[in-house]
Amino acid sequence: MSKTPQAIRGTQDIFGPDAEAFAFVVETFERVRKLYRFRRVEMPVFEKTEVFARSIGETTDIVSKEMYSFEDRGGESLTLRPEFTAGIARAYLSNGWQQHAPVKLATHGPLFRYERPQKGRYRQFHQIDAEIIGAGEPQADVELLAMADQIIRELGIDGVTLHLNTLGDGDSREAWRAALVEHFRAVKDELSEDSQERLEKNPLRILDSKDRRDQRFVADAPKIDQFLSDDARAFFDAVTSGLDAAGVKWTRAESLVRGLDYYRHTAFEFIPDEGSEAAGKLGSQSTILGGGRYDGLMESLGGAPTPAVGWAAGIERLAMLVGEKRWPSIDDFPIAVVPIGASAEETAQYISSRLRRGGFSVEMAFRGNVKKRMQKANSANAMIALIFGDSELDQGIVKMKDLESGVETEILLPNIPDDIVGYLVEKVEAKKAASL
RNA sequence: GCGAUCGUAGCUCAGUUGGUUAGAGCGCCGGUUUGUGGUACCGGAGGUCGCGGGUUCGAACCCCGUCGAUCGCCCCA
Structure with missing residues (x-):
């Protein structure tokens, strides 16, 4: 084109109805988060690279190829945050927020991932985020999920369901992972190319592969339930019965796993129902809100073992689903x-x-x-x-x-x-x- | 990183098998009673057809490259 500079690929200038919908999501989040007594926290948009590398997992796609990293003038490697959780964990440790534990935190803002942009996915995108740190009780999971459910409801979004799974505690998860590797390795040659890769890198991900060649073997793959310890099972039962009591609808998703290394126990995503209007608006990006329990994360940053659970939701994705049924004000x-x-x-x-x-x-x-x-x-x-x-x-x-x-x-x-x-x-x- | 489609006024698009001054709607500006809107009518501004190269007597149209966009794969919010 001419000399006029263009916006960077994957960034967006939001204006008009889209900007109003965006603001409506943030306003609703801020209002509901106060009802649940989550405290507002602000953090830097960039951190030392190791904050993300150590907590998210070196082998994940986010760390291995999607981070915006650069050296500052002192030669230190810094990274624009690709997610909130790692930075919040770091802030918790650096500021001694143990004194407030258990602490409920909420924030929102821009995040950066070097990915190929497409519908509902950008290089600079925005999330709302909620975390409960220092609470190992299943009631924390329930409260966190109830808030997510209420926010989506108050945004006027229909046809979205909470998909819930447990990854068990550390031992359960490892045993399950080993069994999955064994199961899929036996049929490795018949798996899709992508899944053969995943077998080494991230075997849990094979479970939600979209490739038909994989799905045949997913059906009879080992289930996490077979490997759950008594404690892990009791924990999950407490979460589900708590959700029922709170009036939050959910469905069990045995093959739902989360991509990042630090997740344990509860894992969940809010996903549009198949064939719903919401599903159509989102294209191939299905998850609008996702999270789980990350009891191991603090240790990876050098802190004491600290139970925690949290979620994040894409503001752009939520904004795409916001209805126009707001009452005139x-x-x-x-x-x-x-x-x-x-x-x-x-x-x-x-x-x-x-x-x-x-x-x-x-x-x-x-x-x-x-x-x-x-x-x-x-x-x-x-x-x-x-x-x-x-x-x-x-x-x-x-x-x-x-x-x-x-x-x-x-x-x-x-x-x-x-x-x-x-x-x-x-x-x-x-x-x-x-x-x- | 891979694949597909696409790039013509501010926006949404049309442009016949390559042929002369590239069009429409909306929007914008002005006018139809210079103190009264929403409808209608009239007029106007605005484009080196993304950029670069090639084929041709001649390219918005064909070919190559490049940049960008969109959608999908991977991954994820």
Whole structure:
């Protein structure tokens, strides 16, 4: 193209309805997270590379080929965060947050992964994230999942189900993994090329392969349930019965595994139901929220053994699913202020400012002739316009036009906030009632 | 890293087997009562057809390369 610089591949400039949906996801998250008493935490977007390399696992794709790493001027290797959990764990250890344990943390922001962009996947993407650190009880898992469920529900997203599995404790997981390797190695030549790779690198992943050649052998593969210790089984039972009590719908997904090394016990993903509207909107990216328990992570960063559980969800993916069934709110209908003439424009600033300080959104039309200003009022979605020039101001009034009915009434200047606001609130309430 | 499709006005796209000044809708600006919008009518601005090279008398159209986008595989939110 020309000399104008382009945005970097896999990054996006979000504007308009997409940006509104994005903000709606974040606002909903912030509101619900307070109901569950999760505390807000802010962290750097970059860390020493070892923070991610050691915790996520050297052999995972994220660490081996998807990190944005660079050397700073001191020659130290730094990395833009590819996920939240590792950085939160590091912050927990560096700041001695053990003193707050068990601590419930929530954050959101940008993450970076050097991947091929496609629908619902970007190189800079955004997540909301929730973690409970220092709690080994299954009740922590339940509360965390209940919050996830409520957020999705309050976003108006339907047709999404919680898929739940357990990976057992460390020993259970290792025994299961060994049995899986043995099972698949016997038929290695008949597996897909990808799965032959996975056999060495990440055998659990063969279980959710999309390749038909693999699926034949997945059905009779060893199940985690055969390897669960009594404790691990009791833990999982407590999680599932807790979810039932909390009214969170879930389904068992025996072959659900998570990619990263640090997961133990509970693993879960919220996935659109097959054939649902949500599934169609997401393309081949199916998971909108995923997480699990990571009891081993703190040790990999040199901390004391610390149980923890958490999840993260892609804001862009959630935003794609947000419905338009939001009730009309008073902010959707600004008051249009339409001054005519220079002295009226000054008064318009005064009136606008009073209305805004009173909590009402105001669109002030200050360009072009009256016709242009009225067009502006209309395209701003205003329901009422305040129109006034010298002749009105001399009389100490403004004209209030109902833009739906076209009816104009006169308002005395001193009555401006109250009369207008009362009129507008009434109209919005009527709209709300009509939309129910 | 691999594969497929695609790149024409701000946006969505049309452009017949290569043929002369490249079109439409929407949006934008202006006008149809210079103090009144949503509908309608009129006018206008805006494109070296992603970029570079090649074939040809002639390329938006064919070929090669390159950059970018989209979708899928891997992986993942």
